[in-house]
Amino acid sequence: MNSFADFFWYMIEFFFIFMVVHLWLKFWMAAWRGGRVLTWITGVISFVVSIVAAFTGYLLQTNFDSQWIAFEAKDALNAVGVGAWFNVANVGQLFTWHVTLLPLAVGAVVVLHVLLVRVHGVAPPLDAAESDAQLLHNRPEATEPPEATEPVGTESGGAEFGGAVQ
Amino acid sequence: MTRKNSSTSWRKADDVASRPWTGSVREYDLIKELIIGVVVVGVLVFGVSAIFGSPDEPSVSLKT
16 A cells, blocks of 8 residues: 555545445335335435535545636536535635544534434345245334244354455 | 335334344354454456556656
8 A cells, every 4th residue: 555545545445335335226126115214315315415515525635636626616516505614615615524523524414314323223125025934023012022033043143244354 | 924024114023023023043253253344345357456456657757
């Protein structure tokens, strides 16, 4: 590795790659089903805010690229009327956006996103049906405790995940 | 026997996706998964930046 800049660059590359992969996977799983729409929306917001953060990062390279991007972008931003508050030609202001405000915004939205997943749980598979044996078997009864862990499922699941990661 | 698949609508309805899951569950540790993820991606990024990073040549000045 030659410099921190390379590491930082590829970190962001992978951040966006994984984010887009996550977006596609959740799209094809239709993971917004069953009242989980806010989870999807907070995901969209985090993606959009990340793009703005990446944009300010491009502007902070302080090279010919960033100069070109800034002076193309200023026209668009002035056209929509936000140029006075978000001035792409002001490097100091962009540092504040890039280092403080936008990372905090991304972090806050991602925390909310994860909390919503925790509240609603993950969506069941698309082909999960009422007639599935495990659902018929584990109908909530007044006499039984709500947790229904199967030792077989836990073991195979642990091996599966442990094997995939390490 | 026909299977009734859940709708892909975002609205809450009386279906499998909307009711609390009553099937089997497995335990997981969010903090552990986060740490493993950060370490794995950190190693990956370190490797990729070592291979594809640009050479760090010192800038030319009047002194050199």
